[in-house]
Amino acid sequence: MVGRARAAFIALALVTAALLLSSCEGSGLSPIFPTPVSPNGQDIYDTYVGISIPAIIIFVGVEIALLWVVLRYRRSRQPVGYVPPQIHGHTGLEVIWTVIPLIVVLVIAGYSFLTLQKDFQPITGEQMKVIVSGRQFGWDYKYEGTEVVVRQDGTLAEDVTPFVVPTNTLIKLQFEGTDVIHSWWVPAITGKTDAVPGYANYSWMKISQPGIWRGECAELCGAGHSAMQIIVQAMDKPAYDQWMAKQVAALHPTPSPKPSPSPSPKASTSASPSPSPSK
């Protein structure tokens, strides 16, 4: 029977699709974001999952209705000489399928707003602040309160210099653009933030575990756009302190391009990162 064969074919296609989608994370076929390592990323992840519930129900429902029309109401399945009822509409039905979607989007919007209010305002009370500036083609990370700047020059040939941060520390990120618009995005941490020339833009992160997370510039910024790789490396507090001390020491003997004031502020900068993350 043609209809049954078609239904079997469709069922097979659906199963194949489901198998494809269930393949694991990082395969290029994952139906969801990478596992978040920062609470704001987790909230986005949860919102995504939340929206998926009505989305999947509506998707499956409508596709089944479309399929049902194909299977049931096609001319070859109707009796010979069948004249369809000439229905011009039904106010009650139309009100129903206006009001129900309205309620669904109200709920989704409200839920999204709660996440927005929780995570997307410039934070205060941060334990550490880094000024991230985008340029053609790379990122500069200036650790506030120190003279340390990590220059992450874009390249595809090898891993770029990692942006090192301590774990379990609330870090405020301030984004600045120096030439064109760039966008800083590490999917495992949180959503992207644009680095626009002319004003500062804010985000934050609090990474729960040591590790390396990758991202890229997400706003077309010229020929080197695809090379603007991002690597964030999170370290335990002691390892981070060691790394920071090394950076500061590296600044000390060789005169940095900027005229560095005197040894005394440098001593204070080497001391300054340790009290703030120790909170």
Place this chain on the structure above:
Amino acid sequence: MATTALPRPKDYDDSFFKPISLWLTTTDHKLIGIMYMVTGVLSFVLAGIFALLIRLQLAQPNLKIVEPEIYNQIISAHGVTMIFFFVTIFLTGIANYMVPIMIGARDMAFPRVNLLGFWLVPVSILLYYMGFFTGGALNAGWTGYAPLTEKAYQSTSLGVDFWALSLIVWAISGIMASTNFLTTIVALRAPGMKLTRLPLFVWAQISTSILLLIVGAPLAAAMILVEFDRQLGTQFFTTQGRPVLYQHLFWFFGHPEVYIMILPGFGMISEIIPVFARKPIFGYMTMVAALFGIVFLSMTVWAHHMFTVGMNIYVETFFMFMTMLIAVPTGIKFFNWIATTWWGSVEFTVPMKFAWGFLATFLIGGITGVYLASVPVDTQLHSSYYVVAHLHYVLFGGSVFTIFAGIYYWFPKITGRMLNRTLGEWNFWTLFIGFNGTFLIMHTLGLEGMPRRIATYANPAWATTNMIITVSSFLIAFSVLLFLINVVRSWNGGEIAGDDPWRGNTLEWATSSPPPPYNFERVPPVRSFMPLQDLHAAPNGAKPEPEPVKA
């Protein structure tokens, strides 16, 4: 559907091969419509070739088939050509051909404005492509965000200037066409064709024209400011100026443009589904109301393209909410289309298949649109391959499928010949499979962190997915090739269509195929929004209650 009544001998030339002087100077809306459509299809092929180049470059990690600078020009040309020179132009063409006939008019209200409006389109296209010969075309994506388009970052090339000029000309052409459509529909309707009896395709054209009239000028304004910045040294959008202002201006045009590209498609679907389901459209008035709901809402949502620039969260909430609201009128249209076929006697001809393919795929674009509207989720998805997948589900699954549906539906009227059904079936299935194979798994690439507009990538995990996408994209190309073969073959020697091969509802099926230059010898009486159904119901034109004709 062989309604093989022999064609009547015609007192006019209906062959495509008319003298070139006639094509250049004609003010006949039908010939202008054909020229629009042919221009659109040529642009489609050109932009499709750009798309294949993009897919070749991305097939594997670290490929260098083209240099990044050239790649950026290719993605920009792909976007600009598809959006401005294919979809919008093709839809203007099909409306130019059909709207006057569907309302029982003889021509557009301003035939010479129509002529000028059309000829500005090739001017606009040539202007854009001049960039390739003057040091490099636009390389900042079709959106052309400042300050990347500013002179400081484009030292030698004139591509951005030509893009800006091209879009100014394009906007003027669009404003001319919109004015013409609105005037035609308001002033030239046949007796009895009240507004509540307009075919839904004509209603869709009204809403589209209103949108283009409102947002065409801001686009031109944005482009003029870009030119000022580049050539007169002003600082509107430069690094020292306000780059985000450009985004506001551009998206105030750019988002409604999405609806300019899909509302006529909605209109065509609303024509096609009732004909092949043998039922009247379900909820005519709600369909019209939904169109205008979309028109209004589409102008209040532009900043949802800018959720990562750092706006106040309450402003973002407004744009999020308005964006999600669009799901409501769109949902109404969806449910009404499905209800139209419920209990129907549905014939899955090729146009109906494309209509169904549109519903099945556009639904995905609509649902992913809700994810993208949610500000927190959008900060992850924005500017990633998820967005590329979403916009292609809306513009390819939406606009292109409806355009194919419209072509298969109206080709018999325009040429007098049917498109070959077997080739049409192949065209549909290869397109449907190729399209979903290409774009469905792009969502997952975006979720895993692949940004859009990157010239290459290093991550080996994305290789397989990208390879599947590239292979599928060539299936789309194959499908389009089948379509072109079908058009050329059928235009020359297809089955004779007759006046009304589908047993249509609207006035265009009451005249000959192709219609004479004056469209109708006698416009049939219009007593409902399905005048031809009324004719079929009471053949001899003998109407029980002749309605007084109001001019």
